[in-house]
Amino acid sequence: MGWPFDDKDALHKELGPIFTIVTPAGLEVTVADPHVTNAVFAKRKEFIKPAVMYDQLNVFGRNLNTVEGRDWERQRRLTAPNFNERTSATVWNEAKRQANDMLGAWLEHGSRGTRDTVADTATLALHVLTRVGFGLTYSFHEGVRKVPPGHQMTYKEALSTCLGNIITFAIFPRGLLSKPLMPRALRYVGLAAREFQTYMEEMLSHERAVSANHPAGSNNLVGALVRASDNQEQSQGRPSLTGPQSLTDDEIFGNIFAFNLAGHETTANTIASSLVLLAANPSYQSWLAEEIDRVWDRDSANYEDIFPGLKRCLAVMYETLRLYGSIVFIPKSTGVHAQSVTLGDRSYLLPPRTAVNINVQALHTDQKIWGEDALQWRPSRWIDNFKPPLSVVGAESDKGVEQLINPGDGTYIPWADGPRVCIGRKFSQVEFVGVIASLFSKARVRPLLEGKDSGDDGHRALMKMVDESAIFAITLQMKNPRGIALMWEHR
Numbered sequence: 022m023g024w025p026f027d028d029k030d031a032l033h034k035e036l037g038p039i040f041t042i043v044t045p046a047g048l049e050v051t052v053a054d055p056h057v058t059n060a061v062f063a064k065r066k067e068f069i070k071p072a073v074m075y076d077q078l079n080v081f082g083r084n085l086n087t088v089e090g091r092d093w094e095r096q097r098r099l100t101a102p103n104f105n106e107r108t109s110a111t112v113w114n115e116a117k118r119q120a121n122d123m124l125g126a127w128l129e130h131g132s133r134g135t136r137d138t139v140a141d142t143a144t145l146a147l148h149v150l151t152r153v154g155f156g157l158t159y160s161f162h163e164g165v166r167k168v169p170p171g172h173q174m175t176y177k178e179a180l181s182t183c184l185g186n187i188i189t190f191a192i193f194p195r196g197l198l199s200k201p202l203m204p205r206a207l208r209y210v211g212l213a214a215r216e217f218q219t220y221m222e223e224m225l226s227h228e229r230a231v232s233a234n235h236p237a238g239s240n241n242l243v244g245a246l247v248r249a250s251d252n253q254e255q256s257q258g259r260p261s262l263t264g265p266q267s268l269t270d271d272e273i274f275g276n277i278f279a280f281n282l283a284g285h286e287t288t289a290n291t292i293a294s295s296l297v298l299l300a301a302n303p304s305y306q307s308w309l310a311e312e313i314d315r316v317w318d319r320d321s322a323n324y325e326d327i328f329p330g331l332k333r334c335l336a337v338m339y340e341t342l343r344l345y346g347s348i349v350f351i352p353k354s355t356g357v358h359a360q361s362v363t364l365g366d367r368s369y370l371l372p373p374r375t376a377v378n379i380n381v382q383a384l385h386t387d388q389k390i391w392g393e394d395a396l397q398w399r400p401s402r403w404i405d406n407f408k409p410p411l412s413v414v415g416a417e418s419d420k421g422v423e424q425l426i427n428p429g430d431g432t433y434i435p436w437a438d439g440p441r442v443c444i445g446r447k448f449s450q451v452e453f454v455g456v457i458a459s460l461f462s463k464a465r466v467r468p469l470l471e472g473k474d475s476g477d478d479g480h481r482a483l484m485k486m487v488d489e490s491a492i493f494a495i496t497l498q499m500k501n502p503r504g505i506a507l508m509w510e511h512r
Contacts, residue, residue: 023492025349025382029396033383039364049376051350053383055390055431057362061353061377062431062439064360066090068377071354077191078282080183081218082275085444086283093441099268100276101444103245108153109451111240113324115152116455119145122161124460127509134469134506139293139499142456146289147177149452154280155224156241174216182213183278184286187494190214221274242280246273280445287347288449290498292456294487295341297499298398300466300507301483305400309333310512312423313462324451327458332425334454336403339425342435343385344398345487347496351379351437381434390432398484402426461512469506479505 030053033040038054052058061068075087085096123145127135135141144161151157168175174182183190189198189210197203198211228244232251250268268276299306316330355375361368371377388395391402405426436443443449460466468479482505490499 022495023349023497025380026490026492026497028382029386030380030383030388033380033387039362039369047374047376048372049378050371051378051380052362053380053387054364055384055429057364057431058379058384058434059431059438060362061379062434062437062441065093065440067355067358067360068353069356071352071376074352077187078279079275080187080190080195080214081221081278082269082271082273084272084275084279086279087275095266096268096272096276097444099249100246103242103249104444104448107240108242109328109447110324111153112149112448112451113328113455115149115158116145116452117322117459119148119161120456120459124464124509126162127507128464128511130509132469132508134508136503136506138296138507139289139502142293142296143181143285143289144177145456146285146292146452147180150281150284151176152241153448154242154277154284156244172216172219174213176217176220179213179216179220180281180285182210183217184282185494186210186213217278218274221277224277225270225273243273243277246276283443284445284448286496288452290347290496291338291341291345291449292453293502294345294490294499295337295453295457296460296466296507297483297487297505298341298345299337299461300468301480301487302398303465303467305337306461306465308401309337309457309461310465313458317458317462322458328451328454331454331458332404332423333400334457335425335450336400337457338450338453339403339433339435340398340400343391343433344396345490345497346381346385346435347498348435349380349382349492349497351381351434353377353379379434384432384434387432390429463512464509465512466507466509469508 033051033053039050039052039057042049042051052061069089070087072087078084078087083092085093085100088096123141126141148159148161151159189207193203193207195211195214198207198214200208200211203211224243225247228241228247231244232248246268250273299309312331312333316327318327354377355371355373357373359370359372360375361370363369384390386395394402403425405424406422431438436446436449468483470478470482486499486501486504489501490497492498
């Protein structure tokens with residue numbers, strides 16, 4: 022599944038921007054052309070998500086990631102409005118709080134450094150999600166690491182086990198995993214699924230109780246889902262001719278799991294990879310600190326005032342996602358009807374049930390798009406120094422205003438694009454920038470290599486660590502995240 026990460030755009034250089042693999046099971050079209058990519062994303066009804074790949078994400082219920090047609094329109098209408106600026110402000114505040122606590126723990130390690138970067142950023146991301154998604158506030162040092170009464174697993178352990186066994190759920194029905202005759206490892210996965218289901222049922226019951234006593238409900242994503250769904254059901258009064266208009270409990274559970282899949286593991290991986298890359302490239306730490314010192318207000322650091330000015334921090338995220346994004350290809354299908362695509366001045370008819378894979382990694386490493394250094398991690402490529410006209414009040418002719426470049430349509434798609442673009446895109450951006458700005462406003466990081474100089478040797482060792490990433494379950498992750506210790510020091 023991870024061949025695009027290893028291959029980059031090499032196969033497309035040989036075979037062209039689009040090629041077809043012909044097999045007895047059907048046709049598989051691989052796309053690395055920006056114009057065709059943009060067209061495929063724009064036509065959500067014509068190019069659909071292949072059920073054979075996405076059904077495995079319906080472990081706890083159908084969700085926004087897996088449904089099509091009117092079901093998608095209904096779920097999008099009920100879920101998307103909850104990802105708003107008020108949510109972003111909550112994400113920002115919690116990301117800063119967790120990052121400060123995490124940094125404190127890392128600084129205490131002193132000269133020993135830490136090898137728990139990936140594990141700790143996973144805890145941070147989960148705590149941000151539990152705060153924003155479920156209204157549960159945890160300490161970085163404890164939080165979801167403890168087993169609450171009535172449970173056999175922590176929330177984190179149950180979730181991580183479920184996320185890491187997506188393929189297992191595709192092979193074995195959930196109910197079968199807990200049978201006594203199953204191997205111990207599979208019974209453990211079954212236990213994790215039961216535990217996570219119980220956690221979600223408790224959350225749903227809590228939110229319904231809050232809504233019953235307080236009409237405004239609680240300020241979190243699950244509470245908003247419950248209110249939106251219940252309000253929609255009450256306003257209908259009678260069954261709709263077009264089908265249900267609210268969310269069922271199973272669909273709420275499915276979306277909770279989808280939020281965790283998209284908002285926990287992927288963001289945690291991006292933060293961890295970025296920290297390793299910044300440790301490998303100390304000049305970019307100074308580049309970030311220069312912006313943070315200029316923008317950061319240590320007394321308030323409010324989301325509305327600070328986030329828009331941290332363009333270099335966001336550039337680090339964009340560049341990490343370009344080369345080391347969690348998703349290396351995006352699968353689509355022509356469904357039951359033939360569909361046409363246009364490449365250059367020719368149109369091609371793709372038969373029904375043709376798999377259409379958008380090769381994200383090839384698009385993100387194409388030298389025609391990104392230049393000769395397309396394989397180099399260089400966050401500054403995202404910054405453009407825009408010089409305003411002299412007529413602008415307060416403008417200085419010798420200083421430019423830094424702006425993020427806007428890549429061409431179909432060239433940069435870590436959150437997909439078109440009508441089905443990820444609704445959590447802003448959520449992840451705000452979380453990432455809040456964490457990075459909090460860390461590098463106070464500290465610097467460098468690799469610890471036994472018996473070696475931490476300069477060029479450290480750069481090569483850390484770059485090798487991220488370059489040797491691979492697909493685990495369904496996302497790209499570092500194979501050996503504990504291979505090299507990172508030491509954090511006060512600036």
